[in-house]
Amino acid sequence: MKFSVYRYNPDTDDEPYMQGFEVELRQGMMLRDALLAIREQDESFTFRHSCGEGVCGSDGVNVNGSNKLACITPLTELKEPVVVRPFPGRPVVRDLVVDMSQFYTRYKQVDPWLIRKEPMPEREILQSPEERDKLDGLYECIMCGCCSTSCPSFWWNPDKFLGPQALLSACRFLADSRDQAGEERLDKLEGPYKLFRCHTIMNCVEACPKGLNPTKAIGHIKAIMLKDAI
Amino acid sequence: MALEKQRFDTLILGAGGAGLNAALQLANANLKVAVVSKVFPTRSHTVAAQGGVNAALANVLPDNWHWHMFDTVKGSDYLGDQDAIEYMCREAIPTVYELEHNGVPFSRLTNGKIYQRAFGGQSQNFGGEQAARTCAAADRTGHAILHTLYQQNIRAKTHFYDEYFAVDLIKDKEGIVVGALVLNIATGEPLLIESTTTLLATGGCGQVFRTTSNAHINTGDGMAMVLRAGLPLMDMEFFQFHPTGIAGKGMLITEGVRGEGGYLINKDGDRFMEKYAPNAKDLASRDVVSRSIVTEVRDGHGCGPEADHVMLKVNHLSEDVIAKRLPGIRESSRIFAGVDPVKDPIPVFPTAHYVMGGIPTDRFGRVMPTSEDNGEHLPGLYAAGECACASVHGANRLGGNSLLDILVFGRLAGHNIIDYVKDNGTHRPLDEAAVEQAMGRLARWENKGEGLSVSQLRNEFRKTMEDHAGVFRVEEMMAEGVEKVRQIREKLSDVRLTDHSSTFNINRTEALELENMIDVGLSIAVSALHRKESRGAHSRPDYPKRNDAEWMKHTLYWQENDKLDYKGVRVQPLTVESFPPKERVY
Numbered sequence: 001m002k003f004s005v006y007r008y009n010p011d012t013d014d015e016p017y018m019q020g021f022e023v024e025l026r027q028g029m030m031l032r033d034a035l036l037a038i039r040e041q042d043e044s045f046t047f048r049h050s051c052g053e054g055v056c057g058s059d060g061v062n063v064n065g066s067n068k069l070a071c072i073t074p075l076t077e078l079k080e081p082v083v084v085r086p087f088p089g090r091p092v093v094r095d096l097v098v099d100m101s102q103f104y105t106r107y108k109q110v111d112p113w114l115i116r117k118e119p120m121p122e123r124e125i126l127q128s129p130e131e132r133d134k135l136d137g138l139y140e141c142i143m144c145g146c147c148s149t150s151c152p153s154f155w156w157n158p159d160k161f162l163g164p165q166a167l168l169s170a171c172r173f174l175a176d177s178r179d180q181a182g183e184e185r186l187d188k189l190e191g192p193y194k195l196f197r198c199h200t201i202m203n204c205v206e207a208c209p210k211g212l213n214p215t216k217a218i219g220h221i222k223a224i225m226l227k228d229a230i
Numbered sequence: 231m232a233l234e235k236q237r238f239d240t241l242i243l244g245a246g247g248a249g250l251n252a253a254l255q256l257a258n259a260n261l262k263v264a265v266v267s268k269v270f271p272t273r274s275h276t277v278a279a280q281g282g283v284n285a286a287l288a289n290v291l292p293d294n295w296h297w298h299m300f301d302t303v304k305g306s307d308y309l310g311d312q313d314a315i316e317y318m319c320r321e322a323i324p325t326v327y328e329l330e331h332n333g334v335p336f337s338r339l340t341n342g343k344i345y346q347r348a349f350g351g352q353s354q355n356f357g358g359e360q361a362a363r364t365c366a367a368a369d370r371t372g373h374a375i376l377h378t379l380y381q382q383n384i385r386a387k388t389h390f391y392d393e394y395f396a397v398d399l400i401k402d403k404e405g406i407v408v409g410a411l412v413l414n415i416a417t418g419e420p421l422l423i424e425s426t427t428t429l430l431a432t433g434g435c436g437q438v439f440r441t442t443s444n445a446h447i448n449t450g451d452g453m454a455m456v457l458r459a460g461l462p463l464m465d466m467e468f469f470q471f472h473p474t475g476i477a478g479k480g481m482l483i484t485e486g487v488r489g490e491g492g493y494l495i496n497k498d499g500d501r502f503m504e505k506y507a508p509n510a511k512d513l514a515s516r517d518v519v520s521r522s523i524v525t526e527v528r529d530g531h532g533c534g535p536e537a538d539h540v541m542l543k544v545n546h547l548s549e550d551v552i553a554k555r556l557p558g559i560r561e562s563s564r565i566f567a568g569v570d571p572v573k574d575p576i577p578v579f580p581t582a583h584y585v586m587g588g589i590p591t592d593r594f595g596r597v598m599p600t601s602e603d604n605g606e607h608l609p610g611l612y613a614a615g616e617c618a619c620a621s622v623h624g625a626n627r628l629g630g631n632s633l634l635d636i637l638v639f640g641r642l643a644g645h646n647i648i649d650y651v652k653d654n655g656t657h658r659p660l661d662e663a664a665v666e667q668a669m670g671r672l673a674r675w676e677n678k679g680e681g682l683s684v685s686q687l688r689n690e691f692r693k694t695m696e697d698h699a700g701v702f703r704v705e706e707m708m709a710e711g712v713e714k715v716r717q718i719r720e721k722l723s724d725v726r727l728t729d730h731s732s733t734f735n736i737n738r739t740e741a742l743e744l745e746n747m748i749d750v751g752l753s754i755a756v757s758a759l760h761r762k763e764s765r766g767a768h769s770r771p772d773y774p775k776r777n778d779a780e781w782m783k784h785t786l787y788w789q790e791n792d793k794l795d796y797k798g799v800r801v802q803p804l805t806v807e808s809f810p811p812k813e814r815v816y
Contacts, residue, residue, distance in 0.1 A: 011731040044729035113381035114333030126342030
């Protein structure tokens, strides 16, 4: 199978270039396996990866124009030549490795932790299965960055718009019956940019390798704000 | 150029469950704490834990910590230290409540309490009916816990060094650990972190085997650092092969599948575990189930064209149970095995999963340097989690006790470090010779020229470990394995990097990881060769019986001359009566 991969090493290259590789296909092979096979041919080829089963979120890349997790993307789903690039809109560190620090900063901005004002009970805080169901589709985020780096609003305003990942996380805490900082959370999302730069383009939904729906989560936050405003 | 230095009260190596739970206690107590991780914290392998964490909350069935303790001692094949086990099983309960308070999205029962499922090796009333002790967030419990701990650490303003690789521990002239040399992966710059206390929380070493459920990062870095520091590793021969990895691939299918009612079948459709463990059947201990699967396949009852695996049947469960309790497993099975477990059984075979052994600690998380059990420990050096050996798992770990171990002992190490720093807050001057030695480890990889590649030697090494230190082990096969791993270690000096860039050079970190893996692999092979009995996960057809008279003792391995020594099991619990060794049947 033919691959065209993005190469850039700031130590040695003046500018980035695309390089062709050929990889022998085996049954059940994922894109990560192919990237590892390319590494066997050229050990300077650089990308992040770890768990190999789609839970650690290390190996998000742009393949044939879409953001995907390499380890759970079967090669049989991809058209040749397979064009593999780093996430769009992020500064490239080297080859497929991008600097994700701004993405992590946006996440930290939504206070992504449970806030409880009442003293804690001796045992667990009770939560009904129905209340817990509201976290499904929100808590499973693996912070791979496929969504935010495929979002045009995040490309234009990565300094002001929080992006789908951070907003999905904000919604995860707003939706948690145990959390007691809903109002403060909503206040922090006010203004024209942080939340409202989402124009429901829905690239994030397309890109999420875990099947989550950040656009829906953002809509949900908007709906709560509206309800509170009335 | 002068080496950059930073100072902290505490240095934590590793950002999985143990490292982050320790960091949280320390940051909450306003200590200056640095967490060094070679990956962004939520990429740590705790994220992959599926089934759950054991605690006798009694939310579903009657339970208490004493029963949990009995199961753990029995599961350990009587090699676990009973004081540490009692402590862990008692502390399980407040530890899980604290996690819930921190925000972990546990699944719930209709009464609003935390959902608990049945797991292997669990019983009520000291060996009676099946218990339901494993607290779960669907089948993504590790993910839910790791993300929650990271979130709370952001709140507590823990200082993270993300994508820094720990090279070696640094000692002072008296041999006390006073920090570590780390490498900024993005820039290739070394950094010296000085600390009054250091916690090793670097996780496991499953990558030493070719087929493993472990991530690429699980290369035993902390264990190898300890070996190079002249300290021992304990009970390294005890390596757990999880019964249900996806056949040929190794990805994990949680024991929770069997806890929810799934069971194993051979090519004839027989539920073969009834033969090997008449009572507990598919929920027997992991070592028992793994051996049963390998035996079935060896006897010609395997499935598939190569007859090389068995099947895990789930499709008798309702789609609702699978969707609600095992959504991640359904996803993994579809992606990696091409089957939807709602319709078809999942092809499975044992996969290298967990090392019971590790850095010897007492039940306070303090590293113990000798085989004398006299309370001697190294001041300021702690270890917790899979890299450590407290020893709570002995010869075989129970499912659901791994998350428990990392969380309980991570938290405890945090508390003990807080107390230690109160009286020992001053930084000791480091030994420049130790710094030079650690820098030499980096400099070695600057050597240029023709040579072996890292991946060539890594492939050879991992295959050797798989062939010579697997589920069943006989003398000749293991002796050959030890020899081969020694030869592979010799070959390390022939390995050369072709990439010498400073920016994000994973070729260099993989070379450092390979050195670590080979050091740790040899400790496994040598320790295994010398234990002439079958106990827990260490199964020797040439010595098929457990031999308590001669072998109810821990192995200690030092790197220098592959020296071995032994020390007795701590059979005296803290407050209850000891569980004397009995024949272990399920």
